[in-house]
Amino acid sequence: MKALPADDPRSFAQQANVHCAYCDGAYDQVGFPDLELQVHNSWLFFPFHRFYLHFHERILGKLIGDDSFMVSNAKTAPLFMGLPYRAGDNYNPGAGSMENSPHGPVHVWVGDPKQPNGENMGVFYAAARDPVFYSHHANVDRMWQVWKKLSPRNVDFADRDWLDTSFLFYDEDGRLVRVKVKDCLEPEMLGFTYQEVNLPWLSKRATPRATPAAESSSISSPPPSKKKRRAKLLKSAGGAATFPLTLSSVACITVKRPKVSRRQADKDKEEEILVVDGIEFDRTNCVKFDVYVDDTDAGEVKPDDSEFASSFFNVSHGRGHKKKGKMETMTTTLRLGITDLLEDLKLDDDDEILVTLIPRKGRGKVKIGGVRIELSS
16 A cells, blocks of 8 residues: 555555545535534544545455455443534534543554654544554444443434535545445444454443542541532632633532432433533644542542543644644533433532543643533433
């Protein structure tokens, strides 16, 4: 593939350009000249990359004469796959949990820190130049299938705007072909399956971290009330944050809940969602912040502790096709399902919770519009 002429649509260079064309401001949406096309941070993330791998494999198979060649190895669709992104919408409405993490952090982890923008994997415009990109996305795609098998509730979008979204790819004969999302909903539709393997992490549920107050409590010395404990945590973080907020240090927010003490039937019907709105930054920056509930002690909380809700992560776009030399502002949203988390922390009956945001990358370069909780089916 690398030996093919650079202008051959099947060449490795052109295959890398296909990814760049759909995500780095190369083109505007058809009929909307002021809105660029972007397949990340929305519900297009999974189907685009599944098709991308599919045609990449078909080209490889044809070149080596082996048609059998493959690359081996939330409770709701919007939470897992990303928010709707329709023609005429502003791009980057909000990524799903899988795209945020681990997809994003792996890109940066594999990138070369000695390069200006973490090339190749660490920046979108160059990511597909690294052969490991394809293995990484094969595993990301596998998670789509794993998620759908976890529960009958885990189903794809039925929205026609999503199902009829189309992409253009080159096939193994260098022909330009148009494909639609509805044609890739199951791996079998593209002629492959994933090996059934043991997934021990599926049965491991996060557990609450034992707080110092709880460890030292006794009959003679009862633990402080939640209200007093939260007041102490807020004080240690420098007080409650106000919005809009520049995330340059630990920020704590007390957030009201729309309903408390919900029945299980109600929880099954509507997920409680923590929404971080108006996340604004220069998209050429690598950005990461962690979200914690009912705890500000980030040095102690680990990813397998219930207090850790999730992370927001942006893989740098490096150098966009437009506005070179200028700030390329991106505004998006983070949505986290927290129903199970609140149960684990025994906060079901609380009318408010403490949310903590901790910058990890891009400190002081991210603005937050607000934090709230909503119910969504």
